[in-house]
Amino acid sequence: MSIVEPAAGEPRRPHGPRDPGDAWVVAADGTKYWGRYGAAGLLAVDEARGVLLQKRVGWSHFGGTWGIPGGALHQNEAPAQGAMRESQEEAGVPDGSVRPLLTSVFDLGIWSYTTLVAVVEKSFEPVIADPESVALEWVPTAEVAQHELHPGFASSWPMLQSVMNVRPVVVVDVANVMGATPNGWWKDRAGAANRVLDSLAELARSGVAASALQVGGTRWFAPVIAVLEGEARAASDPAGITVARASGSGDDEIVAIVEAEAARPGAIVHVVTSDRGLRERVVALGAVTHGVRWLNEAARD
Missing domain, CATH: 3.40.50 (Rossmann fold)
Incomplete structure (x- = not known):
């Protein structure tokens, strides 16, 4: 494993200095994973409208695909806290609008990604709040798989779909x-x-x-x-x-x-x-x- 700083044009914090967590973790086989301390994202579930998806900007990792708002964790940041922070930075998710339901962790040992699934309790409209998003949409559950999904989200979606109404x-x-x-x-x-x-x-x-x-x-x-x-x-x-x-x-x-x-x-x-x-x-x-x-x-x- 090695740590590589982001190149020009790659993701950075929208305001202020770059956080030390904003770096690539590179596995022995050369595969790159974003976030020195891991990463996390929010799957917001609205019973009436479906789930909140984000279309990633072209210059980002797997740009042009659909996934969930998320990003690199800060040092010593709890994954659920990081998922909420990232969703606020990228999609304008208001404080108190969702109730945490579960977390699902994809752990490679050298790097991990935590998905926080949360139920919408106060309806809100997402807002593109930083340059990492091209679009934000509420997508009916049955239509999620019809989108070109980020590979990581695509692999986790069947399990998440099976439990998000439990x-x-x-x-x-x-x-x-x-x-x-x-x-x-x-x-x-x-x-x-x-x-x-x-x-x-x-x-x-x-x-x-x-x-x-x-x-x-x-x-x-x-x-x-x-x-x-x-x-x-x-x-x-x-x-x-x-x-x-x-x-x-x-x-x-x-x-x-x-x-x-x-x-x-x-x-x-x-x-x-x-x-x-x-x-x-x-x-x-x-x-x-x-x-x-x-x-x-x-x-x-």
Whole structure:
């Protein structure tokens, strides 16, 4: 592997000095990949209009093809953050207009590309904001393959298309999770519940491993619903997850939540509990169940 600075006319930051990430990574066979620290892009999914595609300017790598807004990561920049920054620089994607759904990583060891798939929650019109775009269009999903696609995007599109309408959700039986660890939780149920909720909030922030959900991609930003009962209901509400406090039976509350969530389009409901009776009830509603140890699998890289 070697690093090569861009030649005249090749991509650079639209404003200010060139970032050190703006360079080619050259593999042993001579293949060039843009971005010293890897690259990332945004696949914005609008239920009404399709996906946002960018036609690349002729002088760029694979110029004239269609792909997604994206580019080189900055040093120490998280890929999802870089994907959003690049989409704002290249397509004017407004802050708060999309909700992250999943990431998919193509990793060569010497270089990687992260696709952030995000659902449009506030409709917007893309704007050509730098010289790297010839056109920006909302393209119906069924028509994407009819375009001349960037080779990297073309190879990833079938998998991305297969999962972009999937909506996993994780429902956690907190009482069961607490009971699985004999750490004196019964002495302070609210405190023990807080520790579980904090770990679930971290899982929601970092994303659930796709392998744990048995779907494509790399990590999913699946909604997490934690159900509390009894004295544990006094626990706090950490940011990033939904806390449901059962007025009676926690099992009954979980069943009601599963029934409601399973009715949403594309939903796959994952219930974390080792309680056999509860598992039978939610499986009957179409949920997938996991024991408490699954949370470790879900959090792994």
